Amino acid sequence: MASPQGSRAPLEFGGPLGAAVLMLLLPATMFHLLLVARSGPARLLGPPPYLPGPEVLWSPQMLLLWFTWLGLQAALYLLPAGKVAEGQELKDKSRLRYPINGFQALVLTALLVGLAVSAGLPLGALPEMLLPLAFAATLTAFIFSLLLYLKALVAPASALAPGGNSGNPIYDFFLGRELNPRIWSFDFKYFCELRPGLIGWVLINLALLMQEAELRGSPSLAMWLVNGFQLLYVGDALWHEEAVLTTMDITHDGFGFMLAFGDLAWVPFTYSLQAQFLLHHPQPLGLPMASVICVINAVGYYIFRGANSQKSTFRKNPSDPRVAGLETIPTATGRQLLVSGWWGMVRHPNYLGDLIMALAWSLPCGVSHLLPYFYLLYFTALLVHREARDEQQCLRKYGLAWHEYCRRVPYRILPYVY
Ligand SMILES: NC(=O)C1=CN([C@@H]2O[C@H](COP(=O)(O)OP(=O)(O)OC[C@H]3O[C@@H](n4cnc5c(N)ncnc54)[C@H](OP(=O)(O)O)[C@@H]3O)[C@@H](O)[C@H]2O)C=CC1
Numbered sequence: 001m002a003s004p005q006g007s008r009a010p011l012e013f014g015g016p017l018g019a020a021v022l023m024l025l026l027p028a029t030m031f032h033l034l035l036v037a038r039s040g041p042a043r044l045l046g047p048p049p050y051l052p053g054p055e056v057l058w059s060p061q062m063l064l065l066w067f068t069w070l071g072l073q074a075a076l077y078l079l080p081a082g083k084v085a086e087g088q089e090l091k092d093k094s095r096l097r098y099p100i101n102g103f104q105a106l107v108l109t110a111l112l113v114g115l116a117v118s119a120g121l122p123l124g125a126l127p128e129m130l131l132p133l134a135f136a137a138t139l140t141a142f143i144f145s146l147l148l149y150l151k152a153l154v155a156p157a158s159a160l161a162p163g164g165n166s167g168n169p170i171y172d173f174f175l176g177r178e179l180n181p182r183i184w185s186f187d188f189k190y191f192c193e194l195r196p197g198l199i200g201w202v203l204i205n206l207a208l209l210m211q212e213a214e215l216r217g218s219p220s221l222a223m224w225l226v227n228g229f230q231l232l233y234v235g236d237a238l239w240h241e242e243a244v245l246t247t248m249d250i251t252h253d254g255f256g257f258m259l260a261f262g263d264l265a266w267v268p269f270t271y272s273l274q275a276q277f278l279l280h281h282p283q284p285l286g287l288p289m290a291s292v293i294c295v296i297n298a299v300g301y302y303i304f305r306g307a308n309s310q311k312s313t314f315r316k317n318p319s320d321p322r323v324a325g326l327e328t329i330p331t332a333t334g335r336q337l338l339v340s341g342w343w344g345m346v347r348h349p350n351y352l353g354d355l356i357m358a359l360a361w362s363l364p365c366g367v368s369h370l371l372p373y374f375y376l377l378y379f380t381a382l383l384v385h386r387e388a389r390d391e392q393q394c395l396r397k398y399g400l401a402w403h404e405y406c407r408r409v410p411y412r413i414l415p416y417v418y
Pocket residue numbers: 246247248249304308311315335336337338339343347348350351354382386390393394405
């Protein structure tokens with residue numbers, strides 16, 4: 001089948017075979033990590049301590065808890081609080097509208113959880129429920145992706161994503177066929193990208209911190225650092241929620257298994273790996289080392305935020321005094337490319353900042369185990385692959401101007417290395 005643009009979009013992720021392998025490998029990896037994080041040896045590459053049976057994974061109560069969580073986040077999404085932003089222009093020249101109230105949702109969730117805990121909700125029991133909850137999230141992602149695939153069968157061609165419409169059901173199920181699946185104004189992809197998974201991640205971290213306090217009298221310094229760093233990251237994402245409207249996930253990728261599973265299951269249950277590891281493997285951390293790690297996180301955040309804000313300010317208004325003095329390359333589309341400031345150092349300075357923060361999230365776990373460095377390893381692979389996808393898209397969009405940008409800024413992520 002031809003892509004919605006009329007030409008065949010190149011297959012990504014290794015085509016249908018790659019998609020099939022990833023659909024098995026990603027959930028298997030997530031369950032492996034959940035199991036080994038609580039095992040004594042905590043070996044990333046070793047076998048899991050046991051294979052959980054259906055009685056461990058399947059629990060109607062956990063399914064209910066999971067749906068209550070999704071329902072709460074959906075209700076907060078629908079609250080008429082905050083502004084409404086317009087997304088990027090679509091093929092039919094229209095723009096969709098999105099509620100910008102993610103930060104309010106985070107604060108309200110924190111208030112509700114705080115009230116529930118003071119009324120006796122045992123949040124510290126959550127770490128024991130991670131396996132059945134992760135199973136509920138994975139099942140939801142599979143069923144949801146199937147419904148999204150079926151919904152796309154009746155969607156107009158103009159609503160389909162550039163990729164994800166190859167005609168191969170496995171590949172299209174994985175990548176997602178419809179670009180912005182919605183029911184009325186409820187946008188499923190945008191909702192999932194920032195709410196249940198990201199806020200769920202900090203809630204799981206908090207539960208692990210509380211469980212550690214119950215077990216050992218007080219949370220460790222390492223646990224405080226991991227919680228603080230990751231809360232900053234999630235708070236920042238929700239504070240700058242509007243910026244997600246220009247990411248490739250929203251503007252280019254369809255909504256299929258990759259993003260549904262990534263947003264709902266992978267993010268909360270594997271991004272909380274460092275805190276899971278620390279609960280079962282306490283690590284001594286002195287103040288001098290903790291200070292060094294805080295500096296590393298601050299440097300990473302400074303680069304990540306500086307680069308992302310510079311680009312979004314420039315894209316919104318190139319004459320803004322904060323970016324007006326930067327050098328640019330004109331392109332045939334009428335848009336310009338920044339070639340000085342953060343975007344003149346490497347072609348993806350925001351990825352560099354993100355990777356430095358990933359290192360800072362693992363360092364509090366010490367260097368005795370490889371397991372807490374899983375996020376850094378996976379994230380490096382994800383960003384290298386994402387960078388290559390983005391470069392292909394920019395080459396298609398900007399042609400010669402992109403070649404000129406690559407000539408002027410030869411390194412992709414790490415200056416003088418890559
Ligand atoms: N924690 C996680 O799991 C993940 C985090 N991320 C983070 O999400 C953020 C967004 O990432 P992502 O969407 O991949 O990509 P970017 O925010 O880097 O956006 C890439 C786009 O920026 C524009 N652009 C590129 N170069 C220039 C330039 N020199 N001047 C002006 N515009 C330019 C182009 O779009 P255009 O010209 O159309 O504006 C390009 O397609 C990053 O900070 C990343 O680290 C991403 C994935 C996973």
